[in-house]
Amino acid sequence: MSTKIENVVIVGTGCAGLTAAIYAGRANLSPLVLEGTLPGGQLTTTSEVENFPGFPNGVDGFELMQNLRKQAERFGTRYESGTVNGLETAAWPFALKLTDREIRAKTVIIATGASPRLTGIPGEKELYGGKGVTTCATCDGAFYRNMDVAVLGGGDSAAEEALFLTRFASKVYLVHRRDTLRASKIMAGRVLAHPKIQPVWDSVPVAVEGVAQGAVSGLKVRNVKTNAETVIALKGVFVAIGHEPNTGPFKDAVDTDAQGYFVPASHSQVKTRTPGVFVAGDCADHHYRQAITAAGMGCQAAIEAERWLAEQGL
Numbered sequence: 001m002s003t004k005i006e007n008v009v010i011v012g013t014g015c016a017g018l019t020a021a022i023y024a025g026r027a028n029l030s031p032l033v034l035e036g037t038l039p040g041g042q043l044t045t046t047s048e049v050e051n052f053p054g055f056p057n058g059v060d061g062f063e064l065m066q067n068l069r070k071q072a073e074r075f076g077t078r079y080e081s082g083t084v085n086g087l088e089t090a091a092w093p094f095a096l097k098l099t100d101r102e103i104r105a106k107t108v109i110i111a112t113g114a115s116p117r118l119t120g121i122p123g124e125k126e127l128y129g130g131k132g133v134t135t136c137a138t139c140d141g142a143f144y145r146n147m148d149v150a151v152l153g154g155g156d157s158a159a160e161e162a163l164f165l166t167r168f169a170s171k172v173y174l175v176h177r178r179d180t181l182r183a184s185k186i187m188a189g190r191v192l193a194h195p196k197i198q199p200v201w202d203s204v205p206v207a208v209e210g211v212a213q214g215a216v217s218g219l220k221v222r223n224v225k226t227n228a229e230t231v232i233a234l235k236g237v238f239v240a241i242g243h244e245p246n247t248g249p250f251k252d253a254v255d256t257d258a259q260g261y262f263v264p265a266s267h268s269q270v271k272t273r274t275p276g277v278f279v280a281g282d283c284a285d286h287h288y289r290q291a292i293t294a295a296g297m298g299c300q301a302a303i304e305a306e307r308w309l310a311e312q313g314l
């Protein structure tokens, strides 16, 4: 068991975690970053990022994360792989419980992100990321100019994705398993009034077609009332059936809302009810969910960690 006490342990290597590492590194805190199962986070599964400031021609998601990683390393960030199963905050320094070891830390920044929920239907995984199935209209919508696409889901995310896609796509099918939207009235009203959006009610997706060609060519859906199956010809499938925040191991230390997202202390986006424990990125934000907002929160969390350590005279 390591007896070393880390200044800052950052859990997560998405935009939030790595930006926190850049700032903590530059503050001379020699941060330790723990990498989980998806190093680089959600952006690594996106082919091109066109909305991250500073890249007029866009940037490959994987490349952006590699660059963030190198940038943090330049300022003394260290990386270790490991899955955190729990965070004990009753005693200080805090104890991060990993599968094979324990790490003790003066401050912890949790930047574990959220995972988009997927349907699990055939073709979805095979054609995910750059081949026509995606979970982010803001990231990928512009690639579907003048094409037909489908959005799966009936909540606010689906409504938002569908409305955003109308800027590019020729037609947006909204495939929902019931005949009323879960989305807020105002969003639902906009969706239903939009001439480019065609709801496909009472329908569940059955398969994404196009695996053999390596690109989406259609979506097979089944009407749950009639059991009839039809194939909609289209080029893009946007899955918007919700996200699962990766907050489970930290629920003893940080409050979560009904959907499992971290609830920061009221006066701050990144402070929690446990002084010295901070949150950043999609694990604490289901509203914006953008690379740049996650990076912003990572910056805030690192600055708060640095200030907290200074206040303790550490």
Ligand code: NAP
Pocket (backbone or CB within 6 Å): 118, 119, 152, 153, 154, 155, 156, 157, 158, 160, 177, 178, 181, 182, 204, 205, 240, 241, 242, 243, 286, 287
């Ligand atoms: P959500 O509200 O949980 O909606 C998920 C949708 O996906 C529901 O319509 C659900 O159908 C459907 N669904 C779930 N699993 C499915 C499956 N396996 N197959 C087919 N359909 C499935 O999730 P969300 O839309 O991401 O919203 C999450 C939270 O963030 C909500 O509180 C929302 O209000 C908020 N949000 C707000 C905004 C905004 O205010 N601009 C934007 C986005 C999100 P059922 O309806 O039948 O359950």
